[in-house]
Amino acid sequence: MVSTVGRIRRLTAEGLNNDFEREARARVAYYASRPEQIERRLRELDDEWDIERVIELEVAGTVFTGFFLGITLSKKWFLLPAIASAMLLLHSARGTYPLLPLLRRLGFRSANEIARERYALKAVRGDFEGVSESEEQKRVQTAFDAAQPSGPSAQRPYVRSV
């Protein structure tokens, strides 16, 4: 079975992958000189639509359209949701999906690419600095807390600021 992480990148043109990486690097470099803005960027990353979410919404729309036309016009329209669902199964098993090249070109990233930017920003901010210095027994706890997606102090439940 294809691994969950990396399957989107493997199925994307090399040039596009490099663009995504270059842009993420440039953003991390930008925020490295403005650490006080990193918190806000981390929240933006939480709001970013990853590619799986986009695919799910697109399939839902296609399936519903086919269903609606199928019950109002002709049963033949059910072929559309059947194909869309088969493609979704193919995507979950192998990662490939007919609209993947288009969605990547539109700039949608995988959850893993977003996580890489998030943790680079957290490292730049110094979230992981305490890990190697902490005592042996506390090191796991320190690392686990430092890797909280919203920050080391995010023991509190995530609250969205509007």
Next chain:
Amino acid sequence: MRTPPPGATRVEQSTRREVNQKISRRTQATVASAAVSLDHIERRLAELDREWDIERALQTNFGIINVASIILGGLVARPWFLLTGVAAGFMAKHALEGWCPPVPVLRRLGFRTAREIAQERYALKALRGDFEDVDASKPHQALAAAAIDHGR
């Protein structure tokens, strides 16, 4: 109109607190048991790459329900087609709000979000010392390059 929860946390926000906490405790326990040696950390990181996150499980689930309902609707009885429409509605609801009927079941079974898996991955990477040379005394460019290179 209520704003939908942010993308990355929408599933956690629509999961009961006790279930989230149980998943978090289990994650911390696996970090602790992998932290014993570099070999264990490497092996655990490779496992994490293969772990199915909840989106992948749900996509499989939706795909199977849709295909089954269309086959049953075409061959057995038309009312089965209704299931296709209902499933599509729930899939859209899930994409927007992070909730659909299988989510509570899958969460209880221990399926994690990509975000929860990433927390374990980066905690292990920090324990391995991946971020040790991301040192604030470096110039900004070098600091940023070190941080993103270690995210691989």
